[in-house]
Amino acid sequence: xxxxxxxxxxxxxxxxxxxxxxxxxxxxxxxxxxxxxxxxxxxxxxxxxxxxxxxxxxxxxxxxxxxxxxxxxxxxxxxxxxxxxxxxxxxxxxxxxxxxxxxxxxxxxxxxxxxxxxxxxxxxxxxxxxxxxxxxxx
Numbered sequence: 758x759x760x761x762x763x764x765x766x767x768x769x770x771x772x773x774x775x776x777x778x779x780x781x782x783x784x785x786x787x788x789x790x791x792x793x794x795x796x797x798x799x800x801x802x803x804x805x806x807x808x809x810x811x812x813x814x815x816x817x818x819x820x821x822x823x824x825x826x827x828x829x830x831x832x833x834x835x836x837x838x839x840x841x842x843x844x845x846x847x848x849x850x851x852x853x854x855x856x857x858x859x860x861x862x863x864x865x866x867x868x869x870x871x872x873x874x875x876x877x878x879x880x881x882x883x884x885x886x887x888x889x890x891x892x893x894x895x
Contacts, residue, residue: 836876841878
């Protein structure tokens with residue numbers, strides 16, 4: 758009986774270790790992906806507008822000639838960066854009227870704005886420290 762229990766515990770420990778490893782892998786991939794996307798959005802904005810990353814993204818957001826998708830991407834990126842300079846601009850767009858389904862290609866997303874306003878007004882982005890300095894400094 759003791760031998761069966763030991764084998765079962767070894768199998769359970771092995772499965773838990775594999776599960777934890779897969780979870781950590783997905784976490785690392787997710788963090789890297791968010792950092793990569795934020796950096797790409799920043800670089801695209803800086804090619805089209807003057808200033809640092811935050812200033813260029815704010816200019817992109819304010820450019821009504823840009824598509825809603827591009828402007829929503831700028832909102833998401835500003836939220837990920839968490840820079841308080843973006844807060845007044847984000848608040849001008851935020852109405853608080855969040856629809857159940859917001860087509861990102863047809864309107865400014867109030868859902869994304871709510872998240873961005875929260876993150877730029879001191880909300881916690883628990884993974885932002887892993888990549889934020891590399892995006893803003895470039």
